[in-house]
Amino acid sequence: MKAEIIAIGTEILLGDIVNSNAQYLGQEMASLGIDMHYQQVVGDNEKRIIHAFDEAYSRSDIVITTGGLGPTEDDLTKEVAAKYFNKKLIPHENSIKRIKEYFEFRQKRMPENNLKQGLIPEGCIVIKNNNGTAPGVIIEENNKTMIILPGPPKEMKPMFEEAVRPYFQKKSDSVLVSKMIKILGVGESTIAEELKDLMESQINPTIAPYAKEVGVIVRVTAKARTEEEAVKLIIPIEEEIKKRLGDNVYAIEDIDLEEVVAKLLIEKKLTISTAESCTGGMIASTLINYPGISEVLLEGAVTYSNEAKHKRLGVKNETLDKYGAVSEETAMEMAIGIAKTAGTDVSIVTTGIAGPGGGTKEKPVGLVYVGIYVKGKVEVQKCMFNGNRSRVRLQATITGLDMLRRNLIKK
Amino acid sequence: MKAEIIAIGTEILLGDIVNSNAQYLGQEMASLGIDMHYQQVVGDNEKRIIHAFDEAYSRSDIVITTGGLGPTEDDLTKEVAAKYFNKKLIPHENSIKRIKEYFEFRQKRMPENNLKQGLIPEGCIVIKNNNGTAPGVIIEENNKTMIILPGPPKEMKPMFEEAVRPYFQKKSDSVLVSKMIKILGVGESTIAEELKDLMESQINPTIAPYAKEVGVIVRVTAKARTEEEAVKLIIPIEEEIKKRLGDNVYAIEDIDLEEVVAKLLIEKKLTISTAESCTGGMIASTLINYPGISEVLLEGAVTYSNEAKHKRLGVKNETLDKYGAVSEETAMEMAIGIAKTAGTDVSIVTTGIAGPGGGTKEKPVGLVYVGIYVKGKVEVQKCMFNGNRSRVRLQATITGLDMLRRNLIKK
Numbered sequence: 001m002k003a004e005i006i007a008i009g010t011e012i013l014l015g016d017i018v019n020s021n022a023q024y025l026g027q028e029m030a031s032l033g034i035d036m037h038y039q040q041v042v043g044d045n046e047k048r049i050i051h052a053f054d055e056a057y058s059r060s061d062i063v064i065t066t067g068g069l070g071p072t073e074d075d076l077t078k079e080v081a082a083k084y085f086n087k088k089l090i091p092h093e094n095s096i097k098r099i100k101e102y103f104e105f106r107q108k109r110m111p112e113n114n115l116k117q118g119l120i121p122e123g124c125i126v127i128k129n130n131n132g133t134a135p136g137v138i139i140e141e142n143n144k145t146m147i148i149l150p151g152p153p154k155e156m157k158p159m160f161e162e163a164v165r166p167y168f169q170k171k172s173d174s175v176l177v178s179k180m181i182k183i184l185g186v187g188e189s190t191i192a193e194e195l196k197d198l199m200e201s202q203i204n205p206t207i208a209p210y211a212k213e214v215g216v217i218v219r220v221t222a223k224a225r226t227e228e229e230a231v232k233l234i235i236p237i238e239e240e241i242k243k244r245l246g247d248n249v250y251a252i253e254d255i256d257l258e259e260v261v262a263k264l265l266i267e268k269k270l271t272i273s274t275a276e277s278c279t280g281g282m283i284a285s286t287l288i289n290y291p292g293i294s295e296v297l298l299e300g301a302v303t304y305s306n307e308a309k310h311k312r313l314g315v316k317n318e319t320l321d322k323y324g325a326v327s328e329e330t331a332m333e334m335a336i337g338i339a340k341t342a343g344t345d346v347s348i349v350t351t352g353i354a355g356p357g358g359g360t361k362e363k364p365v366g367l368v369y370v371g372i373y374v375k376g377k378v379e380v381q382k383c384m385f386n387g388n389r390s391r392v393r394l395q396a397t398i399t400g401l402d403m404l405r406r407n408l409i410k411k
Numbered sequence: 412m413k414a415e416i417i418a419i420g421t422e423i424l425l426g427d428i429v430n431s432n433a434q435y436l437g438q439e440m441a442s443l444g445i446d447m448h449y450q451q452v453v454g455d456n457e458k459r460i461i462h463a464f465d466e467a468y469s470r471s472d473i474v475i476t477t478g479g480l481g482p483t484e485d486d487l488t489k490e491v492a493a494k495y496f497n498k499k500l501i502p503h504e505n506s507i508k509r510i511k512e513y514f515e516f517r518q519k520r521m522p523e524n525n526l527k528q529g530l531i532p533e534g535c536i537v538i539k540n541n542n543g544t545a546p547g548v549i550i551e552e553n554n555k556t557m558i559i560l561p562g563p564p565k566e567m568k569p570m571f572e573e574a575v576r577p578y579f580q581k582k583s584d585s586v587l588v589s590k591m592i593k594i595l596g597v598g599e600s601t602i603a604e605e606l607k608d609l610m611e612s613q614i615n616p617t618i619a620p621y622a623k624e625v626g627v628i629v630r631v632t633a634k635a636r637t638e639e640e641a642v643k644l645i646i647p648i649e650e651e652i653k654k655r656l657g658d659n660v661y662a663i664e665d666i667d668l669e670e671v672v673a674k675l676l677i678e679k680k681l682t683i684s685t686a687e688s689c690t691g692g693m694i695a696s697t698l699i700n701y702p703g704i705s706e707v708l709l710e711g712a713v714t715y716s717n718e719a720k721h722k723r724l725g726v727k728n729e730t731l732d733k734y735g736a737v738s739e740e741t742a743m744e745m746a747i748g749i750a751k752t753a754g755t756d757v758s759i760v761t762t763g764i765a766g767p768g769g770g771t772k773e774k775p776v777g778l779v780y781v782g783i784y785v786k787g788k789v790e791v792q793k794c795m796f797n798g799n800r801s802r803v804r805l806q807a808t809i810t811g812l813d814m815l816r817r818n819l820i821k822k
Contacts, residue, residue: 304704
């Protein structure tokens with residue numbers, strides 16, 4: 001069974017909206033174990049929509065369309081599908097009733113053209129829309145299945161969840177389960193080398209690394225008759241990958257780095273402060289993404305100027321004069337200074353040149369000293385990051401959090 | 412001239428990532444006046460990629476591919492394209508040099524398979540990648556053009572901007588010029604009402620408002636033979652929109668709010684500090700996006716705990732006890748306190764409940780007091796923001812910066 005998604009809407013081609021429906025449906029179909037080899041996007045144009053249908057059915061059994069079910073004349077999906085399958089459009093009483101109620105509930109006058117949304121190709125399965133006026137349709141004809149869904153994600157997703165997923169589950173005999181292993185400190189190609197034998201010998205589960213904005217994820221995907229069986233297939237592979245990549249694995253699934261760090265701090269009852277120069281508050285702000293952080297984060301300082309580094313953190317003027325603000329020595333004194341004045345067990349600090357200006361031959365743009373202080377011990381890492389100002393700052397932020405994570409898991 | 416985008420990557424079909432490249436390229440091609448009737452997504456599979464190429468060239472002159480230029484064996488785009496156009500892959504010295512330098516700069520060992528990224532179909536235009544290791548390629552053959560770009564947006568977008576856009580501009584006989592007018596403080600539907608007569612009467616330039624994550628942009632787009640002529644068409648419309656929307660227009664084009672605020676501060680020779688509770692460093696970090704800020708930003712404080720608000724900023728314990736940390740009174744004392752201890756002319760502060768927990772009936776999640784201090788005068792705004800934790804924090808950040816902007820332009 002192969003499926004294909006066709007998003008219908010000129011607004012997607014023009015880039016007015018991002019096709020997030022395709023991502024959602026991709027995940028859902030994968031989790032149902034239904035293969036998908038292609039996706040298409042086509043504008044609101046009868047000829048081109050038919051061309052897209054023809055193309056899709058030349059290689060797939062199931063077509064899922066999103067969009068083009070609105071009340072205006074531009075919205076053509078249902079009309080074109082009815083024509084494609086030689087079906088008449090007939091009024092669907094329940095849908096028309098729902099559309100009228102929708103407007104009554106909102107105390108709004110129903111524009112006449114909304115009634116068009118209550119027309120359905122004859123002999124089809126109707127999917128109720130609890131969050132809008134356009135019902136969905138499932139057409140089954142000559143071993144072809146077409147599932148027609150509205151474009152707005154807040155309508156489409158519940159309809160998939162409530163009607164389409166159960167429809168497929170009834171037909172299918174297998175499930176696909178995926179697990180993401182999140183990694184920092186080694187690149188995609190190194191990971192591919194490290195896992196080469198596993199990746200080549202494994203068919204079920206499959207193993208695939210992907211580079212993210214910072215770091216890499218490895219996705220392990222298993223197919224089985226039940227979710228339980230699929231998970232059982234994943235576990236030994238997951239363990240093997242964790243063994244090979246060691247501390248570079250910082251989380252499994254949807255957990256973010258800041259959550260890992262925050263939980264380590266809370267578990268070990270360690271309070272934390274930050275003092276940031278080039279990252280300018282990004283480390284504190286990232287930690288605060290995790291709501292529970294308030295237990296342990298006492299204070300953050302953005303000490304962008306030399307004066308603030310001296311006055312706030314007690315970095316010695318001699319240190320700033322002799323080694324400069326961007327130096328290992330300054331980073332060390334910052335780390336000790338903020339922990340002392342904030343009275344915390346732990347601190348993270350940064351000082352560097354994020355660019356675009358300010359670089360010299362000795363201290364180029366991208367040079368950042370990232371430091372951590374943990375109960376009296378200071379560790380400073382000299383880093384060379386590439387990319388623009390925001391990339392440099394992001395990498396410095398991640399490096400600071402990851403240095404602390406690696407330090408804390410060792411104890 | 413018709414174009415088509417093919418995103419290549421199984422991770423898109425599986426929904427691991429959203430195809431945001433297609434949105435970006437859709438906008439760019441529309442702004443270049445190049446029609447696009449279809450988009451495709453296909454997995455990392457030779458046969459299917461060739462099928463997608465055939466399909467695309469049956470109806471379009473230009474194909475833009477994104478993705479599949481990585482160092483692993485899964486990454487096939489360049490190899491398949493070379494085969495498709497009967498071209499040999501040959502080493503491209505400059506690209507290989509850049510790849511080696513990329514790893515040297517990071518003081519990392521280069522995995523052997525990265526060298527594959529330096530191979531280029533012979534006789535093609537090479538597009539330099541300043542943010543990664545995979546160069547792009549433009550193939551021109553039998554009236555077909557293929558533009559091959561890497562998948563990561565941070566690499567792809569600058570390459571489009573620096574090489575592909577100029578490439579198309581040279582070929583076209585008309586240009587489309589767009590100008591974005593950036594607005595805060597009024598919603599999309601109010602703007603649409605305010606500009607209704609203009610939007611309806613205008614064909615060239617066209618006027619279209621879009622809601623952004625925070626705020627709205629109005630895009631004015633003109634078509635003409637030269638850029639100069641197009642700009643001339645835009646100017647009177649731009650002036651009229653600015654007149655109607657007044658101070659709500661905070662910038663034109665690619666200027667960010669933080670840049671507007673930073674420039675106002677620098678121009679007026681005002682120094683600034685920040686004290687953030689719920690935004691946790693996001694305001695300081697946003698200001699620091701603008702490199703020139705170092706002239707005026709003396710210090711930032713993240714005072715998440717009551718103790719830090721008292722100790723660092725001098726907020727009275729009685730104030731915290733009587734009114735609570737999330738109150739107008741606390742915000743006022745924070746604003747005065749940080750300006751005093753940091754010795755700045757101006758400050759921005761926030762204190763609020765970003766959620767998901769911590770809300771009460773009187774002080775629900777989303778309640779944020781945003782305060783500014785400007786040369787002895789304090790102004791506090793009580794805000795109710797909706798959305799999740801990060802949405803609340805983002806809106807508080809923008810509100811603080813926008814309050815300061817509106818204050819500074821009045822003087």
